[in-house]
Amino acid sequence: MKCEEMLAVLNEYVDGTVDPTLCEEFEKHMEGCNPCQVVVDNIRKTITLYKAGETYELPIGFRDRLHNALREKWKQNQPPATK
């Protein structure tokens, strides 16, 4: 396998869903190819960062508005006996 061919299996390799034969070929290639190793590592870290970061705080005032709307909806939705 050449570096140019790695793009075709990169997604599946990162996701751990690549066909075992291709996986073996890809890993064999990576053993001798530092750039490909680094690219795979960069992509895994990129995904980890996006998954880990809940980047936004709620805007000021929104939490109150949200909870007020939900309480109102809850009242409409629940039969009084179950409260």
Added chain:
Amino acid sequence: MKSASIEGETESPVIPDAQLVALAKAGGLSAFEALVHRHERAAYSLARRMLQNEQDAEDVTQQAFLSAVEHLAGFRETASFKTWLLRIATHAALKVIRKRKGLDTVSLEEATEESEHVDSIPHPEYIADWRQSPEQLVERNETRRLLDEALALLDEKHRLVFLLRDVEGMSVKETADALGLGESNVKVRLLRARLQLREHLTRTLGDPQTRIGRGH
């Protein structure tokens, strides 16, 4: 946040979501509010990242929770509450995006657009090890800004696939169904998104001393 009866005393463990769901289904508003407190930031962040607009993200977050109240009794708990909620938020956000485009149909595919191919995707250019681990980076405000900036630079069609598949954890098929795309298109868009984000982040987070100095 701590709410005495629901989140528990300091020495007792936090009540799991599934238990809060059971309490909420039995009519416990405070249990439902505890679930909202736990997941409101995740829902808002997902909507904000998908929509790239604060007001739309607020509307979608609120709609998602209101819909959760309405459908709570029918929530079968085959997935976690968070997954269920984020799916609702995703579909509400996609509805807004379709409305913006004036599309009534399910598909976000533009009729004139040709499918993308792996061959047309740019190869990695800036290749270097990152100076810090994701665990160290995620705590920093600069990282949050950088992640938003990189995401905003993606075309919407690539951004949505990345968010649904990699951040929300949908399968390729679920992503394809949600966006009205074919699975092969989802895969190519995901690859393009991942590579573009990697490129942008590595230019800032990469250690220049470890840079491999050629296109790859």
